[in-house]
Amino acid sequence: MPKQSSPRKGQFGSSARMRDVAKRAGVSTMTVSRALNEPSKVSDEMRERVLSVVKEIGYLPNHLASSLSSNRSTTIGLIVPSIDNSIYTQTVKGLSSVIRQSGFQLMIAESGYDPNEEEELITAFLTHRVSGLVLHSTEHTPQAIAKIRKSGVPVVENGNIPEKPLDMVVSYSNFDAAYAMTMHLGRLGYKHIAFASLYSVHNDRSQDRLKGYQAALVQLGLKQDPRLVIETSRGLAAGAEVVARVIHSVPEVDALFCAGDVLAVGALFECQKRGWSVPDRIAIASFDDVDLLRHVAPSVTTLRLPRYDIGERSARMLLSRIMDGAEHLRGSVVDLKFEVIQRESA
Amino acid sequence: MPKQSSPRKGQFGSSARMRDVAKRAGVSTMTVSRALNEPSKVSDEMRERVLSVVKEIGYLPNHLASSLSSNRSTTIGLIVPSIDNSIYTQTVKGLSSVIRQSGFQLMIAESGYDPNEEEELITAFLTHRVSGLVLHSTEHTPQAIAKIRKSGVPVVENGNIPEKPLDMVVSYSNFDAAYAMTMHLGRLGYKHIAFASLYSVHNDRSQDRLKGYQAALVQLGLKQDPRLVIETSRGLAAGAEVVARVIHSVPEVDALFCAGDVLAVGALFECQKRGWSVPDRIAIASFDDVDLLRHVAPSVTTLRLPRYDIGERSARMLLSRIMDGAEHLRGSVVDLKFEVIQRESA
């Protein structure tokens, strides 16, 4: 008895296979495969015949099988510290739109700012044979680095310009940005510039911002006062608390540079609650351009960072490497520009 | 000459295969497979031997191969209308955390509020043989529905309680929530309650909110005035514009219910800019509880929706279906509760 196309059971339900299409079209599976993936290698008549059968029986190709067989996958792995942080969502959007257009899929996971968790996720992505990785953090465990190297998968790092890039980098410089804003405040005449920093453990972005701030103070000839640097967590409440703390310890403070957008809004609200005029009593500057900062009163001076562009550019470079084998891109560092947006608060 | 383990080329670089582990441990690949996936089916000594070789040569299993062979995958597809909308990120976070703990991976894509794009994404996910789908929208093309049905993949819908569920539903009721808030405003004594709606084309959530508002007006015995219903886009600027428009056309308006959190903040800012007291001149109520609403002055009355829970619960139900074959969950509808949060603005 010939092999019947007996009903197959399994989690995915019953979906037609390529051989079903082939049989019905009276051709070999290779011809079906070509008609779908390399249409030019098949005669017009044959292509039509195959495609009509595909449509007729609702055939859906099996990407698992084709990836396995061809040793090429169409998924890209992305690891962000936290999905619900608005600064990443723009980057994700940029990545997503480019990647989709090329028929790739995005696998996303969050590391919770933890390098060990990141390593686990990288491992998981590698077992899924992603053809590229996008990492927001630029701090990785040695094991994670080793695994990536061994796998040969191209990588883009996004959150900062690291000293020793893993492979490709698309980012702005947190150091430069913080430096620029601090210089901007200095030139406006502020003498006691406080800096609200996010916790810098396992967060090189945060560390670099602090360094940029400090370098600018040196350049400006301003005294470094450790009481003016405040490490805090995220959120509106944290911003409010920063104001309270800094005013208490350094009453003569005349400007507050918040290394996070939400922080700055929290600080502004707290000042308003206390009846302090911004920027007359104290100036406020922020680090990222969310829509909100433009609409509060006073509007907040901030840095516009190329979040969406970072995603878009990362995707393009990754796809070039994957699809065109653009080896010349290996190790390239793209330092995208930011902008100081002067508004009413400073 | 026996088959050599000649170096293999390809996109993924060279990674060890199970047979390499097997050879080195002097066992068959099945034993390696068991040691990794069903440890109890292998003797202690054997398990140790295999695992030590796995570690030694840095073997990473190939999920593509195992999924293909076992007809089970460990990826789940998620489609949201827009990644950068903060209301979805909490749900994604809930999903992500549960899914990760079970060793599954999330594939995420955005439909841009377009059912046709959603259909394409569903198709793409099915070709990747996801073992479950999470859809935020509850409006789908007939073809999309047919493909899902044919595939047999379990689905959770998230954004609303649809009339004809595809399969499982985990959501709150937009109708009920809008009804509850409108009733709340009515009981507070407001007589001319305006409703700022997001565009309702291809957005049943938006449509249901409007219906809930209208039903409450009927219940309250208030006149329905079409001029009090304003359709607008997202964003702070839109919120500001709504205030201008409604005041112009209906000067006696005394409350504004915004069907979106950002909209409410925009409206509040606009009122402050115009020097109108909230809630004395006009009350403001919002639809989602972002942190911001608690920190503005006046703080904004709003609805707390179970965004994170929705994600968590969706993931659990999906995983029960996938891993435990919990067929009794098919078609179940979970209507999670919301809360009216009374604050200063109404």
Added chain:
DNA sequence: AACCGAGTTGTTACCGGTATCAAATCTCAC
């Protein structure tokens, strides 16, 4: 001593495609 069942390991076929090379057909110049 022969038998039995549980526990452990191996053999073989197959998951659904694609790479590779061979075969068949076509094209066209001479």
Added chain:
DNA sequence: GTGAGATTTGATACCGGTAACAACTCGGTT
């Protein structure tokens, strides 16, 4: 008409695992 090269199609092995069943080991029974 014929041979070389191009084009189109097919046969077969293989991608890296797992399912299903066979085979073997071993202590305990009868």
